[in-house]
Amino acid sequence: MIENIKNIKDKFNGFVPYINGSQNMKRASVLIPIVKRDNSYEILFEVRAKTLRSQPNEISFPGGKIEKGENPQDACIRETCEELGTDPENIEIISPLDLYLNHSNLIIHPYVGIIKNIDNLHINKDEVDHVFTAPISYLMSYSPDEFENEIEVKVNDNFPYDRIPNKENYKFASGKYSTLFYEYKNYVIWGITAKILENFLDFLKS
Numbered sequence: 001m002i003e004n005i006k007n008i009k010d011k012f013n014g015f016v017p018y019i020n021g022s023q024n025m026k027r028a029s030v031l032i033p034i035v036k037r038d039n040s041y042e043i044l045f046e047v048r049a050k051t052l053r054s055q056p057n058e059i060s061f062p063g064g065k066i067e068k069g070e071n072p073q074d075a076c077i078r079e080t081c082e083e084l085g086t087d088p089e090n091i092e093i094i095s096p097l098d099l100y101l102n103h104s105n106l107i108i109h110p111y112v113g114i115i116k117n118i119d120n121l122h123i124n125k126d127e128v129d130h131v132f133t134a135p136i137s138y139l140m141s142y143s144p145d146e147f148e149n150e151i152e153v154k155v156n157d158n159f160p161y162d163r164i165p166n167k168e169n170y171k172f173a174s175g176k177y178s179t180l181f182y183e184y185k186n187y188v189i190w191g192i193t194a195k196i197l198e199n200f201l202d203f204l205k206s
Helices: 005-011 073-085 136-141 192-206
Strands: 027-039 040-048 063-065 091-096 100-101 106-115 126-136 143-151 173-182 189-190
Touching: 005 040, 005 136, 005 173, 027 143, 027 192, 040 106, 040 136, 063 173, 073 106, 073 126, 100 189, 100 192, 106 192, 126 136, 126 189, 136 173, 189 192
Parallel strands: 027 106
Antiparallel strands: 027 040, 027 063, 040 126, 091 106, 100 106, 143 173, 173 189
C-alpha cells in the first residue's frame, strides 16, 4: 500500500529500467563472433539447418532464447557453445550492443565477442548446416540494399470503438519495417541478422 512518498521512493530503490511490456515479449540473445583468419579479422555466421522448423537455411548469428532465471550474456554464451560445439573459455565477450526490438514482440540482446580458436569447433548439425566467415573490412565498405515495408494496425472485430474519440474513424498510427540485404560470395545476409550487423558496423565506423 502506498501511504506516502517514501513508499514510492523505496519501490524505485535499485530499479534498472528496461522495456515496457517486456514480460509479455519473447527474449533472445545472440553473439557477433569475431575470429582471426591469417591477418584478417572476420565475423563468423551460421547457416541454419535445413530441417529446422523456424527459418531453415537462413543465415544467423549464434544465439537463442533466454531461459527463465538466466541473464542475457549467459544465454548468449550457452547458446553459442551449444550451436558451435565449443566451451565458454573459448569465448571472450567484448561488449553488449544496442537492444533489437521488432513488431513481432521480440527483444534481442546482441553481444560482440571473440572466438579465440575456431579450429576445434564441433558444429551441432541439428541446428547448424555450416558456418562461414566474412572480413569486417569488406562488410564495413559494403552498402547494403534497403527495402521498406508498411506496418499497420489490424483492428479486431470486437474492438471497443465506443470508448475512444472518433469511434470507427480513429486513425491508428502506421510504421515502417526496414529490411537490409548484405551479400558476400554466394551468401545473402538479411533480416534481423542484417539489422544487428548494421548496428555493429555503424558503431565501428563512428
